[in-house]
Amino acid sequence: MSTHDSSSADDGGLVQLLLPDGERIADAGYDKWVADVDDDQLKSLYEDMVVVRRIDTEATALQRQGELGLWPPLIGQEAAQIGSGRTLRQDDFVFASYRENGVAYCRGVEYTDLLRVWRGHTHSGWNPYDINMAPSQVIIGSQTLHATGYALGCQQDGVDTVAISYFGDGATSQGDPNEAMVFAASFQAPVIFFCQNNQWAISEPVGLQARAPIASRAPGFGIPSMRVDGNDVLAVMAATRIALDRARSGNGPTYIEAVTYRMGPHTTSDDPSRYVDVLEREGWQAKDPISRLEAYLQSRGLLTDEFTGRVNATADDVAAKVREGCLGLEPPEPLSVFDHVYSEPTSWLERQKDEYVQYLQTFEGGQ
Ligand SMILES: Cc1ncc(C[n+]2csc(CCOP(=O)(O)OP(=O)(O)O)c2C)c(N)n1
Ligand SMILES: [Mg+2]
Numbered sequence: 001m002s003t004h005d006s007s008s009a010d011d012g013g014l015v016q017l018l019l020p021d022g023e024r025i026a027d028a029g030y031d032k033w034v035a036d037v038d039d040d041q042l043k044s045l046y047e048d049m050v051v052v053r054r055i056d057t058e059a060t061a062l063q064r065q066g067e068l069g070l071w072p073p074l075i076g077q078e079a080a081q082i083g084s085g086r087t088l089r090q091d092d093f094v095f096a097s098y099r100e101n102g103v104a105y106c107r108g109v110e111y112t113d114l115l116r117v118w119r120g121h122t123h124s125g126w127n128p129y130d131i132n133m134a135p136s137q138v139i140i141g142s143q144t145l146h147a148t149g150y151a152l153g154c155q156q157d158g159v160d161t162v163a164i165s166y167f168g169d170g171a172t173s174q175g176d177p178n179e180a181m182v183f184a185a186s187f188q189a190p191v192i193f194f195c196q197n198n199q200w201a202i203s204e205p206v207g208l209q210a211r212a213p214i215a216s217r218a219p220g221f222g223i224p225s226m227r228v229d230g231n232d233v234l235a236v237m238a239a240t241r242i243a244l245d246r247a248r249s250g251n252g253p254t255y256i257e258a259v260t261y262r263m264g265p266h267t268t269s270d271d272p273s274r275y276v277d278v279l280e281r282e283g284w285q286a287k288d289p290i291s292r293l294e295a296y297l298q299s300r301g302l303l304t305d306e307f308t309g310r311v312n313a314t315a316d317d318v319a320a321k322v323r324e325g326c327l328g329l330e331p332p333e334p335l336s337v338f339d340h341v342y343s344e345p346t347s348w349l350e351r352q353k354d355e356y357v358q359y360l361q362t363f364e365g366g367q
Contacts, residue, residue, distance in 0.1 A: 013213070013227050014259060017234040020287040022295025024234075033238035039302055045086065045233050046297060047311045049078040049290050052102040054315035056264075058322045059101075059115060063268040067326055068118040072098045076231075076263030079289030080196050081166075082106065083236030084258070087244060088164065093150050094133035095143035096166040099196070103166060107131040111318065112325030121332050123340060141167055141174035144193060148180040151191035151247075162247040164192040164240075170201020172217070173209045181253070185222040188252035192243045193218070195255070196230060198262035199284075203275040218255035230258030231289040261287070334360060 015030055037045075056073050063071040074081060077099070085106030088094070096103055101114055104126075113126040117136065124135035137143040147165035154161040171177055172195060184191050197214055199206050206214075218225035226242070228235045236258055243254035261284035265272045297303040338353045 013215075015226060015228040015235045015239060016232050017238065018229075018232045018292055018296055020231075020292050022292050022297075022299055024296060030235065030238040030242075033241045034234050037234065037237070039300065042293070042297060042300075043302060043307060045082055045237075046290070046293050047314060048082045048086065048102075048105070049233065049293065050311050051315050051318050052078055052082065052105050053290065054319050055101065055105065055111070055114070055322055058319040059118070059326075060264070060268060062115070062323065062326055063118070068115060068268075069120050070118050070267050070269060072101075072267045073262075073264035074099050074101055076261045076284065076289070077196055077198055078102055079233040079293070080230035080236055080258040080260045083233040084164070084166075084194055084240040084256075087237055087240040089161075089244075091132060091159075092162045092164060092244075093147075094164055094166070095147040095150070096133065096136060097140070097143065097168065097171070098136045098138050099168070100136070100166045104131070104133060107133045109133070110325075111322045112329065115322065115326045116329060119326060119329055121329050141171035141176040143167065144171075144177040144180035145183075147191050147193075148184045148189050148253075151184065151189035151253075152187055154190055155187070160190070160248040162190045162192060162244055164194055166194045166196060168201060169195065169197040169199065169206045169210065169214060170204060171195070172214055173201075178221075181218065181221040181223055181255070184253040188250070190247035190250075191253045192240070192247060193223070193253065193255040194240070195257045197257050197259050199260075200262050200266065200272075200276075202266045202270065203272075213257065215255060215257035223253050223255050225255035225257065227257045227259060230260030231287050231292065233289060233293055260289075263288075 015027065016025060017027055017030060018024055053075060056075050059068065059071045060073055062068045081100060081102030085103040094103055094107060104114060108131050109126055116122045117125045126135065128134045134143065134146060144165045144167055147163040151163040154163065167177060181193065183189065195214055197206055213227055215225040215227035226239045228239045230236060239256050243256060246252065246254050263284065294303060335353065335356065338349060341349060
C-alpha cells in the first residue's frame, strides 16, 4: 500500500462509499473492508448515530436549563465517531478529546459519567479501565502522546492491542501531535491518529492553519494516511479497519483524516453565528451523516415504520436516562475539589484549601 492511500479520486482523494444522497458507490480498495456489514449492522449503525445525536441534544438542553456548566456538542460528527468507535476491540484503548461522546458511547460508558464533569461534580467522568478509554482531554492534542506511549507499552508487552487517539483539525497545529507522530513512526507503534477535521477550531477555520489537506502531512513523518468522508459511516469504518489491521500486524501507525463538520457551536458557550457563514452550514447540512444512511436504508427497503419507531423509542429512553442521571447526581462535598489533584499534597494546594475553607465559612451553614 502506498504511503498515501486514496483509491477514490473524488473530492481531492476523499474516500467515499456512501454519497450524500445515500447512493452506495463501489471502491475497489475499500469495499472489502466493509463487505461483512449486513442489513442488521447497517441498521445498528443508524440506531447508534440517532441515539448519540439524541444524547447530544438532551445534554445541550440540560446546559441551557442550567443543569450543566458547559457541553461540547458532537452534532454532525456522528458517522466519524460511530464508524470508528464500532470497529474497535474491547481491549483497544482510546485517548480522546472532550467531543468524543459518541466514541465513549461505543465503549459502553455510563450515561451519567458523560455528564458529571460538565456538572462540576468530579475531575474526571469514568474509570478509564472500565471502558478502556482515558478521560476526556481538554489540553488540545496531548492525548496523541498518551496514545503513542500506551501503544509502545503494548508493543513491549507483545500484545496486539491498538491505541487510537482522536483529536481535531486545530490540534494538528500543536506540537504534541507532531511529536507523537515522530515517536510513533520511529518505533512503528501500534497507534491510530484519528483527526476529525470538523472545519473549525473554535472560530478559526481550518484553511487558515492547513494550507494543504491535513492527511497529506503524515507521509512526511513516514506514516501512511487516508482522507475519508467523515460523514460516511462506511468509509470511516473501512479506513479504521485498515488502520487497525496494519497496527495489529506489526506494521505501525496510520493517520486518518475524517473530513466532517461541526454543525453546532464549539461549546454551549460559543455563538457560531458570529463567524460561520449560513451558506457554509447549509452546504454541510446537505451532507448530514444520519440522513445519508437513512436514504441508503430506504433504498434497500430497510427503513420501515416499525424500525424507525423502535429507534426513536430507544433514543427517547436513553435521553430520559441521561436527564435522570444528571439530575440525580448528589452535589459533591465542596472541599473534595482538592482531592486527587496530586498523589501527595503540596504546600500551596494546602494553602488554597485553607483559604477556601475560610471563604465557605462566610456563608450561613458554611464549613
Ligand atoms: C493546549 C491548549 N491550547 C488552547 C486551548 C483552548 N482551546 C480549547 S478547544 C480549542 C480548539 C480546538 O479545535 P480542534 O482541535 O479543531 O477541535 P474541535 O474543538 O473542533 O473538536 C482551543 C484552542 C486548549 N484547551 N489547550
Ligand atoms: Mg475542529
